[in-house]
Amino acid sequence: MTTTHEHTPHHLGERSAMLKVTGLQKIYNGGATAVEAVRDLTFELAEGELVCLVGPSGCGKTTLLKCIAGLMAPTDGTVELAGQPVLSPPPGMAVVFQEYGRSLFAWMSVSDNVELPLKEKKLPKARRAELVAESLAAVGLTEFADAYPWQLSGGMQQRVAIARAVAYEPQVLLMDEPFAAVDAQTRADLEDLVRELWKRLGVTVLFVTHDIDEAVYLGERVLVLSNSPTVVQDDITVDLPAERDQLTTRQDERFTQLRAHVYAQIQQAKKGTTAPAA
Amino acid sequence: MSTATTTAPTPGGTRRPGARARTAPNRPLLGLLGIAAFLLLWEATPRLGVVPERYFPPVSEVLLTLAQRALTAPFWEAVGHTLYGWALGLAIAFVAAVLLGFALGAAPRVRAFTTSTVDFLRPIPSVALIPLAVLMYGTDIRSTLLLVIYACFWLIYIQVLYGVADVDPVAEQTARSYGLGRLARIRYVVWPTTLPYLMTGLRLAAAVGLILSITAQLIIGSPGIGQQITTAQQGNAIALVYAWIIATGILGVVINIGVRALERRVLRWHTSVRGEADT
Numbered sequence: 001m002t003t004t005h006e007h008t009p010h011h012l013g014e015r016s017a018m019l020k021v022t023g024l025q026k027i028y029n030g031g032a033t034a035v036e037a038v039r040d041l042t043f044e045l046a047e048g049e050l051v052c053l054v055g056p057s058g059c060g061k062t063t064l065l066k067c068i069a070g071l072m073a074p075t076d077g078t079v080e081l082a083g084q085p086v087l088s089p090p091p092g093m094a095v096v097f098q099e100y101g102r103s104l105f106a107w108m109s110v111s112d113n114v115e116l117p118l119k120e121k122k123l124p125k126a127r128r129a130e131l132v133a134e135s136l137a138a139v140g141l142t143e144f145a146d147a148y149p150w151q152l153s154g155g156m157q158q159r160v161a162i163a164r165a166v167a168y169e170p171q172v173l174l175m176d177e178p179f180a181a182v183d184a185q186t187r188a189d190l191e192d193l194v195r196e197l198w199k200r201l202g203v204t205v206l207f208v209t210h211d212i213d214e215a216v217y218l219g220e221r222v223l224v225l226s227n228s229p230t231v232v233q234d235d236i237t238v239d240l241p242a243e244r245d246q247l248t249t250r251q252d253e254r255f256t257q258l259r260a261h262v263y264a265q266i267q268q269a270k271k272g273t274t275a276p277a278a
Numbered sequence: 279m280s281t282a283t284t285t286a287p288t289p290g291g292t293r294r295p296g297a298r299a300r301t302a303p304n305r306p307l308l309g310l311l312g313i314a315a316f317l318l319l320w321e322a323t324p325r326l327g328v329v330p331e332r333y334f335p336p337v338s339e340v341l342l343t344l345a346q347r348a349l350t351a352p353f354w355e356a357v358g359h360t361l362y363g364w365a366l367g368l369a370i371a372f373v374a375a376v377l378l379g380f381a382l383g384a385a386p387r388v389r390a391f392t393t394s395t396v397d398f399l400r401p402i403p404s405v406a407l408i409p410l411a412v413l414m415y416g417t418d419i420r421s422t423l424l425l426v427i428y429a430c431f432w433l434i435y436i437q438v439l440y441g442v443a444d445v446d447p448v449a450e451q452t453a454r455s456y457g458l459g460r461l462a463r464i465r466y467v468v469w470p471t472t473l474p475y476l477m478t479g480l481r482l483a484a485a486v487g488l489i490l491s492i493t494a495q496l497i498i499g500s501p502g503i504g505q506q507i508t509t510a511q512q513g514n515a516i517a518l519v520y521a522w523i524i525a526t527g528i529l530g531v532v533i534n535i536g537v538r539a540l541e542r543r544v545l546r547w548h549t550s551v552r553g554e555a556d557t
């Protein structure tokens with residue numbers, strides 16, 4: 001581990017950088033008007049870390065995520081996954097999109113949806129069946145393997161999408177506001193599911209959300225993005241106990257403090273004043 | 279501020295399998311009654327002398343003629359010829375339209391280049407090509423094929439172009455993020471997205487193809503039902519003319535039922551078939 005941590009002083013200690021974003025900039029060229037969605041983003045995720053990314057709406061979270069996932073080329077800057085530059089979607093990365101209904105293939109059963117990426121990975125059939133069964137069990141959908149996604153509720157559909165990502169055995173799991181379209185109770189369940197899977201699999205997770213509570217509840221660290229053109233405004237270590245609970249954690253005094261802090265940062269980000277990091 | 283409550287209600291949710299049951303019960307019965315009333319009217323009008331029986335024989339006579347003919351080999355031969363021209367033409371048009379549609383769907387520039395030409399060629403009625411077909415192929419089956427293919431091709435091709443352009447960007451990005459290459463994306467994403475469009479095109483083309491298959495035989499005189507109708511008319515066998523017309527109607531209904539069944543099977547996952555209004 002020889003990386004310098006000028007932007008991420010927290011946590012990186014002995015863990016090596018799994019995901020490294022350096023000087024990322026994205027300008028959309030729309031004829032005469034060029035829109036700078038992301039200005040200069042630099043941050044790192046250590047191996048096995050769960051980091052939440054929050055920011056005011058329209059701050060380029062989705063743009064950033066697409067650049068990281070290799071779905072879109074940045075105008076400037078680099079993304080590295082385990083030391084390798086990301087130029088196209090890398091095999092070590094899985095994305096869970098917000099729009100589960102459109103991200104899952106309606107023409108395939110639940111298990112076929114989960115299995116398809118594994119087929120493209122050329123895994124042998126027995127191994128594929130194993131991974132599909134394991135990941136569906138992990139999200140509690142074993143008995144729905146033969147159902148079609150549209151026969152399931154929204155929360156269950158997003159579980160399928162998570163199972164598909166988990167079965168892919170990624171080093172980094174990107175989640176783009178995955179629970180923005182499900183109801184509050186389902187959302188709490190899914191948050192706990194993400195924590196549980198993260199702990200069990202040791203996967204590195206970058207969780208993008210607009211929900212401050214969610215970011216603090218889930219993350220080991222919260223990155224606050226500024227208003228567009230976007231930079232990292234703040235990097236907050238969430239020093240809550242690793243064992244989190246929807247009821248007690250959210251009532252924790254420290255949780256309230258952190259939430260207030262992130263909230264204040266976002267308010268500042270909205271106004272466009274870049275406050276010094278706390 | 280309470281960000282935890284800014285969630286939208288879950289779309290989709292529970293299915294309502296009985297949603298269509300409300301109007302169902304009386305439909306088949308009413309349908310049968312309607313046919314019975316129609317047949318009765320047909321039987322009555324010539325018998326009551328409303329129209330001359332010479333040009334409009336009662337339905338019983340027509341159906342009897344049809345039944346008698348249906349027991350002979352030449353009848354089925356003619357049906358076979360018509361179906362052969364229809365099926366072969368439709369198949370060729372289908373394959374060509376799908377291949378070309380997918381190729382051009384992937385090349386927007388070529389597509390833009392050809393759009394004006396397509397928009398010009400498409401509205402040309404196939405029957406306008408009859409003299410050309412006769413000139414080139416005479417009464418050969420290739421004449422029929424030319425007309426059927428020309429008409430069916432555009433119907434399917436346009437639908438394929440719409441379908442290929444309708445791929446959901448989220449589905450596309452999902453496929454790409456999971457490492458699906460170009461061919462895999464065509465197979466697992468573009469093709470299923472296009473299928474509903476393709477089935478619509480096929481359903482339209484199947485009906486139009488039958489019309490042209492019979493038209494070609496009727497006018498050009500290549501063997502088949504169309505030619506039989508002309509022959510019957512020239513021999514003044516009016517009941518037989520009607521019998522053949524009914525046969526074409528039955529053929530059309532059977533083809534339509536067949537294509538619909540295929541559509542339901544192929545698109546059982548699609549909103550249009552699963553009978554549910556979510557997205």
